[in-house]
Amino acid sequence: MVASGNPELEEPAQAKAALAELWQARQFHEAAALAAQAMALWPNEAEFQAERAKSLLAAGALLEAEAAAREALLAEASDAQKEEAWIVLTDALVRQERAADAREALREACFAMPGSVALQARRGHQAVQVQDYPEAIDAYQAARDLAPEREALHLGLLSGLWMAKRYAVGSAAAARAVEQFPGSAVMLQQQASFLLAEGRNVEAAGTARSALAKDSSLSASHWTLVSALWADERQNEALRELVKACERLPGDAFLLMQLGRTARILSQHELAVRGYQLAIERPDAPEIAWTGLVQTLIELDRLPEAFEFAKKGAISRPDIVEMPSLLAEVLLRQGARQDTIAASLAETLGLPQPAPVLADAIIGALMRLNRWSQAITVLEKLLSQEPREPKIVVKYAQALTGSGALDKAEELLKSILITNPDFIPAWQGLCDTLRRQKRIKESLAAYRRMEALGAAPKILRETRYNLFGEYD
Secondary structure (H helix, E strand, C coil): CCCCCCHHHCCHHHHHHHHHHHHHCCCHHHHHHHHHHHHHHCCCCHHHHHHHHHHHHHCCCHHHHHHHHHHHHHCCCCHHHHHHHHHHHHHHHHHCCCHHHHHHHHHHHHHHCCCCHHHHHHHHHHHHHCCCHHHHHHHHHHHHHHCCCCHHHHHHHHHHHHHCCCHHHHHHHHHHHHHHCCCCHHHHHHHHHHHHHCCCHHHHHHHHHHHHHHCCCCHHHHHHHHHHHHHCCCHHHHHHHHHHHHHHCCCCHHHHHHHHHHHHHCCCHHHHHHHHHHHHCCCCCCHHHHHHHHHHHHHCCCHHHHHHHHHHHHHHCCCCCCHHHHHHHHHHHCCCCHHHHHHHHHHHHCCCCCCHHHHHHHHHHHHHCCCHHHHHHHHHHHHHHCCCCHHHHHHHHHHHHHHCCHHHHHHHHHHHHHHCCCCHHHHHHHHHHHHHCCCHHHHHHHHHHHHHCCCCHHHHHHHHHHHHCCCC
């Protein structure tokens, strides 16, 4: 008996076949309309409700997909159909940028269907997006236990454990993953990273070597090996391994940058210059490759080369805020006057005079050269124009700190923090001023405040170096 005037809707099987054809043709709106007709004809066929919700989602009709998925969840359906409806619902919420609603729906879904690998994995992924690492770990652990043969679930769990800094648990989880995937270089690398984070340097080096034996193209494994040797105070061996890594992976900007950085630390400046130069030839060169190259050339008193690279970096990498200041430093070292430097910077950067970035560059250069009185003079002129600008006040306080006027610097920085309690540069300046007064507990408290405010890793590294005398 014909159910409708549409030949595709004579029987449920024909409707399902027609839906499959529409999906193959990516005709999602038509598929949603056909599924709605089928629902009216065969209300007990729950599959059509799920198909309608899925088709609406694929068509980009997010509100309609959400409503259809909620309707499908209320119907009698199989576990597979329920799972699909939950997936459509949560995906529709995510694509509407309703992350909190999506996470709540995923929690409800996983409570209703704790054995669903797909839902647990989605819960883990969404938790990672908002840095809720305990929930991410819980979800990925559940998903991994349900489907231990899926490598991505192990990696999700390990990522959550790493971000949560649960290194001991991560080492155990990575060891389990290595047992599950004995041929996986990626899993060995994960284990090596956790071992290194635990301070088990010899084991980390050995595991990294095992990973490289399976896949010598793993940049992370090369770096883990170098880091483990360095942490074990085998610096020369670490440098040799880094040279070999760069020879194997000559296009790896990160390893080349680290070669420059490591060689510079070990006073092998020519090797440092070579590493940095090779790194900046790559479009993905890290910022430190550019700054490190210019600074190393300055240390070698190769000022014309330093000028050329600083100029090139200032033009090609406007994202590196330190580069104009390095260019100004080179010009100062060459004996240029401040007005000449400002004109040169303006021409290079295509900026009018005066521009704030020009003054910032000259001030930064003067402070790096310990020309505190000159920096203070420039800053006092700026303060006469903008006496309450926090950035200028902080730089003025930093110059005062450098000149030895610690009490005045501390007073200024604390006055800024009264009205700008979350201003990280002020906390950084206060940390340094207190450190120079040997008030270490207070200085450390200022550092902890910077951490809590989310200071950039580079700033935290520099501050730790000033506090403890070493980079981690």
